[in-house]
Amino acid sequence: MNQPNGRRPRVLYLAFYFPPTRASGVFRARATANHFAERGWDVTVHTAPREFFTRYIDSYDETLESTIHPEVTVVRPGLDYYRWVTDIRDYGRFRANFPSLATMLHRWETERFFPEHYASWIPRVLAAALKQHRKTRFDLVVATGNPFASFAAAWMLHKLLRVPYVVDYRDAWTFNQFTEELKYPPDHSAWTWEERVLREAAEIVFVNNGMRQWYADRYPFAAERMTVVPNGWEPEILGDLDTEPVPDRPLRFGYVGTVTDAMPIEELFDGWRQARHDPALQDATLHVHGHLGFFPRHVPVLLDRMPVEEGIGVHYEGPAPKADIAKVYDSLDVLLFWVPGARYVTSGKVFEYMATGKPIVSVHKPDIAAVDVLDGHPLWVRNADLSSGSIAQALITGARLARSRTPGQARAAREHALRYTRDAVLAPFEQRLRSLARA
Incomplete structure (x- = not known):
């Protein structure tokens, strides 16, 4: 069903890990984009540059790109590769001559803006999204993490454009789901950012009820907006x-x-x-x-x-x-x-x-x-x-x-x-988001 003005609902999907990467979370992201496109949405995905997967982390499967729905638009905003450049021959002049100072400044800049190595992706996403929104407005932003720079970008776009946003926790942000230990000390800015994002998210999605319950206990003010969308198979x-x-x-x-x-x-x-x-x-x-x-x-x-x-x-x-x-x-x-x-x-x-x-x-x-x-x-x-x-x-x-x-x-x-087919688990989610986009 189209929007009241007759056009298809338009979603911006922030999925840093998307084909051609082989990262474990890519299959959920790929399936989500495809499902929404199949249901008639105008889907734009913002993901990482292809060279990040092929050159910097060597994590890609060339067969995956061909499985993306043909009507999904894929945009690849850039990012700063400082964290992943390890060959001194690729260093800039300042970093090559003052490596300790360069690292200290890079860390300070990252932590001051957003506490994650992927922080430099955020302003590029914002610039591209604002340009696209001016042409045809987005009705909804959906962000999947990790990395959680996508969550921060979704929150910022909400502030700038007044568009509702949804966050999808493929992994936990502030605790380690494998060891069940907290990742950060109590005064770390990651906690501030997570609370900020969850306060204004229209829906908060988790892959299982155990993780949903952990977050509901931690952030009771958002518990009623927390749901579970399990993974699935194709x-x-x-x-x-x-x-x-x-x-x-x-x-x-x-x-x-x-x-x-x-x-x-x-x-x-x-x-x-x-x-x-x-x-x-x-x-x-x-x-x-x-x-x-x-x-x-x-x-x-x-x-x-x-x-x-x-x-x-x-x-x-x-x-x-x-x-x-x-x-x-x-x-x-x-x-x-x-x-x-x-x-x-x-x-x-x-x-x-x-x-x-x-x-x-x-x-x-x-x-x-x-x-x-x-x-x-x-x-x-x-x-x-x-x-x-x-x-x-x-x-x-x-x-x-x-x-x-x-x-x-x-x-x-x-x-x-x-x-647990992808269509079966995503169908109720898509219906909720369609109502949200129409509202």
């Missing part, structure tokens, strides 16, 4: 996978996603060593598909923690482009839901995992937010704790499920997952 990317039980051959266990140092790495492989003594895992293999960390420097450290040379069937397969992800899932018999443990962690991969119709073995602390999503999935194997014995038993149970799984169980698993 049927057009996953396709239809094999639903037959595994024939009489060695089983292939697998993990699909980014490996980080916050995951229970040693715990998984200790459990794997123990489980391989069981006949159910005779000659079974474990395949890790994905990036090791978010930056190149993480690769050797994480690879060293994986027993790929031990002769116990562990293989690191490297990253898979999103366009090939269905083939990867089809090659596996049992999926390992292997994630950092905390009450505020859901993970985006769990939704794809559920939709495959394959057995899922949990390898994480038992009380993370993702268990609320998995509860009721007919092929989910829950680990009791992170002891090697508990993980080994879960792996053995998963192996037996792979052999005995029926097409009916696989269909029931996919039906469970249908509640």
